[in-house]
Amino acid sequence: MNVQVKYRIGKSIGFQALVILLSAACVVPLIFILIYIIQAGITKINWHFLTNLPKPVGETGGGIANALLGSTIIILVASVIAIPFGILCGIYLSENKNSKLAYWSRLCIDILQGIPSIVIGIVAYFWLVKPLGGFSALSGSVALAIMMLPIVVRSTEETLLLLPDSLREAAFALGMPFHRVILKVLIPCGISGILSGVMLSIARITGETAPLLFTAFGNPYLSTNVLKPMQSLPLLIFNYATSPYNEWHDLAWGASCILLIWVLSLNIFTKLITRKWKVQL
Amino acid sequence: MESLVKNDLITRPDISSGRVIKSVNTPDTLSTTKRLKRSHRHIRAENVFRRILIIVGWATVVLVAGIMVTLIFQSTLSIKASGFGYLWGKTWDPVRDIFGVYPFLLGTLLTSFLALLISIPFSFAVAIFLGEYYPTGWVSNLLKNTVELIAAVPSVIYGFWGLAVLVPIVRSFESKIGVEPVGLGIFTSSLILAIMIVPYAASLGRSMIQMVPSTLKEAAYSLGATRWEVIRSVVLPYTKSGMFAGIMLSLGRALGETMAVTMVIGNTSLIPKNIFAPGNTMASVIANEFTEADHPVYLSALIELGLVLFVVTVLINMVGKRLIKGFSKE
């Protein structure tokens, strides 16, 4: 083997080593970050922590019950708004691929996906908080629903486009009306794809803080009224993490850990469920 | 012709096997009448459904138009008050009604580009690792899933971690190199942003590298190219426009990122003197001051900031998406 070839092979191996090194140098610390957060938070979590309200500054103990309940309510309301709307829009886009409206609608969905979350918070403030006369969980839900929408629309559209035409034809040939062809045949066959989009969109908004800052606002007490301010996990973490008190930091670590577990298990769960529910075409 | 027919072509298949039952009664009319009645209702429902779909399609357009109108309408007060001075005014002093956002523009651009600079080598490495060197196998699966999970971590958690872990580290680093040891600042924000961008950029890059046709790579291998030479002269040129688009989309993310940055940037309206100095980004100013804005011009100035952010990120996103679409079509 001549020297030149040896040199080239050496260079190639060198590059491969560099790639592996850089990948490790980036992924390993990231994993350590995850471990750090879980370690810092897991010791704070117990039954008391999950079922009690935060204590005022200076007292130890206390929990995040208000944030857990608040997050759940805000996300539920956002889902109720965004999921049906998003799925219907995805159906429209996949069924009317070339219409003018579909072009504009698709463009708008693209724009929505790119809007920074804080800007959506501003808009929700003017659409709901101001007219209703105060911060409310509902306005936070609307802001989060706007953030969910593009993900649900896109996943529905892409899933439906992947289904073979023969499926639609079989259904139409049985004299099925358009809406039943879609709702009873196409949606059930593409359920795994649509569902994974829905779950990922929920995972995405669970951790969103910025649009809630001036909509749901936060609330140190337990509240179930969607027209009043409500606490949510990410808001609680933000407020307590930036406070100067150690007790509150502890609370924020516990909340971070729960939020992290919540989001990560949603992601993992999505993977498992989509694999299981996939319809063999 | 004649023989074609006389041979077995026209002879009927034998059905004496008994599997076919001779004749079956036609089913009673119950189901038939039900069917027809149902069909009339279906036709109405079908039309309603089609109409709903069109309304939903329009609703997305109205939604986005509404967002734009709201932003523009609510910022008119500030646009009238500050005019063009808004963009390059160096002072932001709400008390005296002076609104110049230059410090925030600078802060945003500095953090975002610095974050890109830090993250690019790592994202490239992970993308090439997953897309080219180890596209399958358990190591790759583990890495791919880990990267996806890391991408899902909420930004507020990164912010908290940055505050608790990164800030002290940066502070001791700063005291070593002899700048004011604050810890909070542009540099810390860039680090956090870089950490948040890497997973996203890497998975974009991986999917693009995997789109390179294997025939192209094989052609290069058959000429005696080494792996590195194939990557340099086939994979990278082929994915050039896609990679550029990926960088654009990552930039769009960094520009709009709010929480993590807000928590570690230090929040001052002064022009940052160096990359270790505290500052503010457009998003972090809005997050910090929106609920404190006590008079209309102040609020409007913040919304105008939101409008600028909206226009910039949407433009960057659209360009990035167009490029990616064009790339995938090739």
Place this chain on the structure above:
Amino acid sequence: MESTIVKAVNYNAYFGDNHVVKNVNIEIPRNNVVAVMGPSGCGKTTFLRGINRMHELIPGATSTGQIFLNNEDVYEMHPIFVRLKIGMVFQRPNPFPNLSIYDNVIAGYKLNGIKLPKAEKDKIVEQSLTRVALWNEVKDSLTKKGSFLSGGQQQRLCIARAVAMEPEVLLFDEPTSALDPISTSTVEELFHELKKNYTLIIVTHNMQQAARVSDKTAFFYMGELVEYDETKQMFTNPSDIRTQNYITGRFS
């Protein structure tokens, strides 16, 4: 007994500006098997899809002229009614992958939201599967998904699905082109049995098949109906030179 069930009058079909079926006039007698043959791209499938108004589902597809079912113009009826009366079986077996074999057979009822008593459903499933000679093969696995069956069984399942709706006419679009020879012969046997209750229109690429299974044959070429006659007549003594060329293999 030889009454006309389906009649096309000056029927034309287009894809955008592309004129694919040209002025077809044809009368199809009740309880017959009519084969529609011709080289690929001759418009035979498009014509078939025009009969139950599936053609118009393709974006840009249009048609003119009339198609009568029992002297009623199908283009003046709602497509849902048309398709309830005219069943269709496709080139590739397309059972609903999310439904069991049982549910696939009664899919036309189930998915249309028609509630039937269990006993009646059972009866329809058994009758339909029996008619397509599939009952004995699948009666013990009715709850399995339809996509687990072999290609030939899947195609018979699709025929059962169409038969279960009790249509008057059954359209077959190259029903055996995706099947192996043994499955093909099973499906062909069915045609002879099915015509006792239904009128069958079968598009086929394969002229041996047309000769084997049909009573009458229509030959399409370049979008035109060139010749339509008793199958025996057509294959022994075609009147048009193009038909003769086709069946003697001078072009394909």
